[in-house]
Amino acid sequence: MTVIKMTAAEVARKVIENKELFILDVRNKDAFEDWKIEGHSFDYLNIPYFDLLDGVDEILPKLPTDKDVLVVCAKEGSSLMVAEMVSEAGRDVFYLEGGMKSWSAYLEPIKVGNLTGGGELYQFVRLGKGCLSYMVISDGEAAIIDAVRFTEVFTNFAKEKNVEIKHVFDTHLHADHISGGRHIAEATGATYYLPPKDAEEVVFDYTPLEDGLTVKVGASQIEVGALYSPGHTIGSTSFIVDSKYLLTGDILFIDSIGRPDLAGLAEDWVGDLRETLYRRYRELAEDLIVLPAHFMIIEELNEDGTVAKRLGDLFAENHGLNIESEEEFRHTVTDNLPPQPNAYEQIRQVNMGKITPDNEEQTEMEIGPNRCAVR
Numbered sequence: 001m002t003v004i005k006m007t008a009a010e011v012a013r014k015v016i017e018n019k020e021l022f023i024l025d026v027r028n029k030d031a032f033e034d035w036k037i038e039g040h041s042f043d044y045l046n047i048p049y050f051d052l053l054d055g056v057d058e059i060l061p062k063l064p065t066d067k068d069v070l071v072v073c074a075k076e077g078s079s080l081m082v083a084e085m086v087s088e089a090g091r092d093v094f095y096l097e098g099g100m101k102s103w104s105a106y107l108e109p110i111k112v113g114n115l116t117g118g119g120e121l122y123q124f125v126r127l128g129k130g131c132l133s134y135m136v137i138s139d140g141e142a143a144i145i146d147a148v149r150f151t152e153v154f155t156n157f158a159k160e161k162n163v164e165i166k167h168v169f170d171t172h173l174h175a176d177h178i179s180g181g182r183h184i185a186e187a188t189g190a191t192y193y194l195p196p197k198d199a200e201e202v203v204f205d206y207t208p209l210e211d212g213l214t215v216k217v218g219a220s221q222i223e224v225g226a227l228y229s230p231g232h233t234i235g236s237t238s239f240i241v242d243s244k245y246l247l248t249g250d251i252l253f254i255d256s257i258g259r260p261d262l263a264g265l266a267e268d269w270v271g272d273l274r275e276t277l278y279r280r281y282r283e284l285a286e287d288l289i290v291l292p293a294h295f296m297i298i299e300e301l302n303e304d305g306t307v308a309k310r311l312g313d314l315f316a317e318n319h320g321l322n323i324e325s326e327e328e329f330r331h332t333v334t335d336n337l338p339p340q341p342n343a344y345e346q347i348r349q350v351n352m353g354k355i356t357p358d359n360e361e362q363t364e365m366e367i368g369p370n371r372c373a374v375r
Helices: 008-016 029-034 077-088 099-105 151-160 181-188 266-283 311-317 326-335 344-352 359-366
Strands: 003-006 021-025 042-046 069-072 093-096 108-115 119-126 131-138 141-145 164-169 191-194 214-217 222-228 237-241 245-249 289-292
Touching: 003 077, 008 099, 008 108, 029 042, 069 077, 069 099, 077 093, 093 099, 099 359, 108 131, 108 289, 119 151, 131 151, 131 214, 131 222, 131 289, 141 214, 151 164, 151 181, 164 181, 164 214, 181 191, 266 326, 289 311, 344 359
Parallel strands: 003 093, 021 042, 021 069, 069 093, 141 164, 164 191, 245 289
Antiparallel strands: 108 119, 119 131, 131 141, 214 222, 222 237, 237 245
């Protein structure tokens, strides 16, 4: 039988199109339980590679014959070896090219909608890490918001669309993933914006992203307007794009709210978080479509693969927006914090420009799930 490689892009399409897949994950149990490839219609079997060195005969009855079987490991080598053993036993099988390392890095660009005057808004969904980035396109120009470190994805996409990247924004100083924002700006000559309250320790030049700033993209005057919204960080800033979309950064998610502790200041920032969620956002139009910078669970994806929902619906459905007591809100946010993201302190240092790890080190820093939210 045959062993066939499956790319991260092909797995992503199975997630988005709600296709069936059976995953044989041969990483150690703790790694699998902490972080795995998630899909609406995926089934799993976790057997560590070292338990399969003597053969796969015992697990063959557990592998389905009526759906694709994908073997997954950290970097590819172990899954390829196990896939070859399964194939030698007479079964068709796939292995994930590049392993979980490639899954963590893959970005799927999806069109969110049209903007005034023929513009477009795209969401770049990083399924393996839960990161969401954005590109606003209008009349030959583009603005990028919350780009991850895989800068070529954005520059290549801009080339495909025949647009020039003019503006690059980070809604805040990220702590769970390495930003590609200033590197894209350096490569393209674009202006790089960062909230000044988050930038007190950065060692590079930037343009202050301040409350009320409006940047126009293209001749059709798509406005990308800034709205100061502290709570996840003291500088966190949201965007209202074309009076239709609210880009919330890591303040508000579809199924959860942002955590205020990644700079060690949870008690100080929880009040800011409540102020943003319960006052600033409630002054906005409920028809705005919320587009966050992250998602936590696969259920937050819409049928087309986007992560987006009307603000008024979140006011009704998101538990974090419906805690009447300020004291209860404080306890909910500070007592229910998930584990810190992997290497978050070093990631903040990278995003400040203080350290410059190589690509392999950056990959290791980012391994693991998104942990920006409180649910």
